[in-house]
Amino acid sequence: MTQDTLSEAEYDAITDAAAHWCMRLHAADCTDDERRAFEHWHEAHPLHAFEYEAMLEIWDVAEHLPRPEPALATPIRQAPRSWRQYTVAASVCALALPLAAFTGWNLGWLPDSYQHFTATDNVRQVTLSDGSQLELNLNTDLTFSNYKDERRVTLKKGEAFFTVSHDTSHPFVVRAGEGKIRVTGTRFNVWMYEDQVRVNLIEGSVLVTSNSALPGDGLRLGPAMQARYKHGDYMPQISQTHPGDTSLTWRSGKLVLDNLALNDALPLINRYLDKPLMLADSSTGSIRIGGIYNVKELHNLANSLPKVLPVYLTRNKEGNPVINPMPQQPPKN
Incomplete structure (x- = not known):
């Protein structure tokens, strides 16, 4: 195999190897020796890393595909493999074979388009293949898959403002955390930090559920x-x-904290930080903070807190800054 030109057989071999390693590394019985062998393979050729990343994208899509029904006949005993591993292998074949891909689309198992977007240091505007417009806040990662029966976004982290192309027969679903937001055409914002999700509706209507495994479409939101x-x-x-809501000021690069308790403010701040701020104890969370901040400069906020709040900073063993309340002065006699 040469560095410059690969034959079709060589390229297919790399794709097969990437699929194998994707399944093995996600398997519960993957050994340390296998992980070392994967690292050696991954570094051996630039295309190995590229194909492996592409396979992870397929793995991502496979997470939401229907689980296969159990076979009626007793199968030959084999080493256990998850439904998702079989789906990845099937997806690789389907993406390689147009007829299989067409069948998968008609059954609603495979998307006919897949897009992956990230925003790191700047707000980013993107257009999905269905014509919907998105604005991505800093440190945001999401994917879009267009299935026959629905359009599906998976928000992995961060925040996005959606202007959804109207299509009543082709619902638009955003998966965030354990819940989902279902729409046909509207404008709304979804913020996510760790396991917390907040949805703000600007125009139209959406259905929100906190657990997509529960029956029903959830609760309906109207504008505001x-x-x-x-x-x-x-x-x-x-x-x-309320009319003065500031949750969308990120679109102009600002974070507005309107006299919030630190308990409520830290999730809004921490999603922009590499090392999230921590609270020394529950009482520290009641201290309130306000102000308007540039989202690109929030990494400087920690050091400035003792200048504006009755607190001091320490570091925990993971290196996170910890906010501690200043000890109260004893009353003078």
């Missing part, structure tokens, strides 16, 4: 309404947004 949920919530919390 907000939904919040986190891990374990049976239903999202619904509220009205």
